[in-house]
Amino acid sequence: MDQVLSYYPGCSLHGTASEYDASTRAVCELLGIRLEELEDWNCCGASSAHAVDHELSVLLPARNIALAAKADKDLFIPCAACYGRSKVAQAAMTEDAGLRAKFGEAVGMEYRDGVAIRSMLDLLADPDVLQRIRAGVKRPLRGLKVACYYGCLLVRPPKITGAADYEAPETMDRVVEALGGTAVPWSYKTDCCGGGLVLGRPDVVGRLIDRLMTRAVEAGAAALVTACPMCQGNLDTRQKDAAQALGRDYQLPIFYISELIGLAMGHPKPEAWWKKHLVDPRPLLGTI
Amino acid sequence: MEQIASAGGSASPPTAVTPDPSFLRQVEKAGGATISPCFQCVKCSSGCPLTFVMDLLPNQVIRCVQVGLKEEVLRSDTIWLCASCETCTTRCPNGVDIAHLMDTLRQIALRENVTPSQPGIVATHAAFLAEIRARGRVHEMFLVARHKLRTRNWTRDVALGWEMFRRGKLKLLPKGVKGRKWLKERVPRVN
Structure with missing residues (x-):
C-alpha cells in the first residue's frame, strides 16, 4: 500500500533527536509510507510559548497547519510536544473566529485547515500498519524486556488527543509484542519526566526521572521505549546524574519505538542510531 | 544551589482573608x-x-x-x-x-513584572522565545547559550554538553525559516 504524508520533524528532530528522525524515516520507508517534509515549517512554540503568550502559542503551529493544508495531505508529527501543541492550536483555531482573523493579520497568509494531524501513536495504532510491521519482522527481539513509556502529550488532555486509553495506553506495547519482544506491565506509563523544566531545574527533573527509572527496573525492564524526543532526551542524558544524586545504580538504554521497529525489520544500519545514545544500547542488544 | 522542599504545600496561604473577586x-x-x-x-x-x-x-x-x-x-x-x-x-x-x-x-x-520565584525556568522561556524571534526555529546549542547568558550559570551541564557533542547529537549550524518576518513583530521579549 502506498501512502504519502506531510512530515513535520520539529526542532528536536533536526538536532539532539536526529536518531528519532532517521529511524522514523527509515521505518516509514520499510512500511511503504512516503514522507514529504513540510516546506519552511516553523517551531511550534513547544513548552514555552504557551507559558508566555496564549495567542502566539496558537499562531505558531497554525502556520504549519496552513502549510500542510496547502500540501493537502495528513500531517505526521512524531514529536509528542509538537503534536500536542499543534492539536491544541487546531482546536483553538476551529473554535475561535477571533484567532482566525488575527492569524491573517499577524502571519500574512490565509488560514486553511482540513488536515488530520497524526502522532507516532496514531500511526502505529492503525491495524494495517501493525500488520505490515508484524509481517516484516526479520530479526525478532526475543528476550528483550522493555517498559513502554508514553509520557504526557501523546495522550493528554484526551479532549485534544482523542486518546481513549489515556491512563494506560497500549499502542507501543502491542508493537513491541509484534516485534517479538516483551513489554512489561507497569504503572508509570504516562507519568511526567519534567520535560521543559530541564534547563531551569535539573534537580527537580532528576527526581522525576528517578521515579520512572526505579519503577521500570522494579517491573523487570532492561530498557525503556518512548515516542517523544523530550522524554528520550531527559531519560537518556539525565539518568546518570539522577542515579548519582540519589544513590542508585540503574543504567538503562532509552529507545525510540521507531528504532526498535527498524532493528527488528532488518534495517541495515541501526549502528548510526545507537551511536547517538548516551547509554549505549549495544551491550543489551548483544544479549538478545 | 536551589533546594528541593521536603513536602508540597509548605507555604500555606493565610487562614483568614477577606475575599476580593x-x-x-x-x-x-x-x-x-x-x-x-x-x-x-x-x-x-x-x-x-x-x-x-x-x-x-x-x-x-x-x-x-x-x-x-x-x-x-x-x-x-x-x-x-x-x-x-x-x-x-x-x-x-x-x-x-x-x-x-x-x-x-x-x-x-x-x-505585571512580578519577580519570578524560579528565575531559571523563566530564563528557559525567555531563551526559547528569543530563538523563535531570531530564526523561527530553535537551535538547541544557541538555546542553552542564551539560558547561560541569563542565569550566568557557566559550569552546569558542561560535561554533559561535551558527551552530547562527542556523539554527534549537537547540530552546529542553525537554520532559519524564510517566512519569519512576522515573528520579529509578534514574538514578545521576556524580561
Missing part, C-alpha cells in the same frame, strides 16, 4: 479557565507529579485565585514549577482546566 475577574478576562466549579476535591493535587517541590498545591492555587490572594499566587513557585503535564486537567471531575489556569497566571506575572 477582582483577581478572579482579571484571570477570567485574561482567558484563564473557568474555575468556579472547583469544590476542592484535591484530585488535581493528588495526581500532580510536582507537588514535592511546590509551595502552593494546585487546589490551593485555585482557592487563592477565588478569594483574591493575588500576590501569593503570582509570587509562588508553583506557577513556574507546573510542568504542563495536563494530568490535573485530564482528571478534574468538574472540567476545570488547571494547566491552562497555570499558563494564564504565568502570563499575568510576566506582564
Whole structure:
C-alpha cells in the first residue's frame, strides 16, 4: 500500500533527536509510507510559548497547519510536544473566529485547515500498519524486556488527543509484542519526566526521572521505549546524574519505538542510531 | 544551589482573608479557565507529579485565585514549577482546566513584572522565545547559550554538553525559516 504524508520533524528532530528522525524515516520507508517534509515549517512554540503568550502559542503551529493544508495531505508529527501543541492550536483555531482573523493579520497568509494531524501513536495504532510491521519482522527481539513509556502529550488532555486509553495506553506495547519482544506491565506509563523544566531545574527533573527509572527496573525492564524526543532526551542524558544524586545504580538504554521497529525489520544500519545514545544500547542488544 | 522542599504545600496561604473577586475577574478576562466549579476535591493535587517541590498545591492555587490572594499566587513557585503535564486537567471531575489556569497566571506575572520565584525556568522561556524571534526555529546549542547568558550559570551541564557533542547529537549550524518576518513583530521579549 502506498501512502504519502506531510512530515513535520520539529526542532528536536533536526538536532539532539536526529536518531528519532532517521529511524522514523527509515521505518516509514520499510512500511511503504512516503514522507514529504513540510516546506519552511516553523517551531511550534513547544513548552514555552504557551507559558508566555496564549495567542502566539496558537499562531505558531497554525502556520504549519496552513502549510500542510496547502500540501493537502495528513500531517505526521512524531514529536509528542509538537503534536500536542499543534492539536491544541487546531482546536483553538476551529473554535475561535477571533484567532482566525488575527492569524491573517499577524502571519500574512490565509488560514486553511482540513488536515488530520497524526502522532507516532496514531500511526502505529492503525491495524494495517501493525500488520505490515508484524509481517516484516526479520530479526525478532526475543528476550528483550522493555517498559513502554508514553509520557504526557501523546495522550493528554484526551479532549485534544482523542486518546481513549489515556491512563494506560497500549499502542507501543502491542508493537513491541509484534516485534517479538516483551513489554512489561507497569504503572508509570504516562507519568511526567519534567520535560521543559530541564534547563531551569535539573534537580527537580532528576527526581522525576528517578521515579520512572526505579519503577521500570522494579517491573523487570532492561530498557525503556518512548515516542517523544523530550522524554528520550531527559531519560537518556539525565539518568546518570539522577542515579548519582540519589544513590542508585540503574543504567538503562532509552529507545525510540521507531528504532526498535527498524532493528527488528532488518534495517541495515541501526549502528548510526545507537551511536547517538548516551547509554549505549549495544551491550543489551548483544544479549538478545 | 536551589533546594528541593521536603513536602508540597509548605507555604500555606493565610487562614483568614477577606475575599476580593477582582483577581478572579482579571484571570477570567485574561482567558484563564473557568474555575468556579472547583469544590476542592484535591484530585488535581493528588495526581500532580510536582507537588514535592511546590509551595502552593494546585487546589490551593485555585482557592487563592477565588478569594483574591493575588500576590501569593503570582509570587509562588508553583506557577513556574507546573510542568504542563495536563494530568490535573485530564482528571478534574468538574472540567476545570488547571494547566491552562497555570499558563494564564504565568502570563499575568510576566506582564505585571512580578519577580519570578524560579528565575531559571523563566530564563528557559525567555531563551526559547528569543530563538523563535531570531530564526523561527530553535537551535538547541544557541538555546542553552542564551539560558547561560541569563542565569550566568557557566559550569552546569558542561560535561554533559561535551558527551552530547562527542556523539554527534549537537547540530552546529542553525537554520532559519524564510517566512519569519512576522515573528520579529509578534514574538514578545521576556524580561
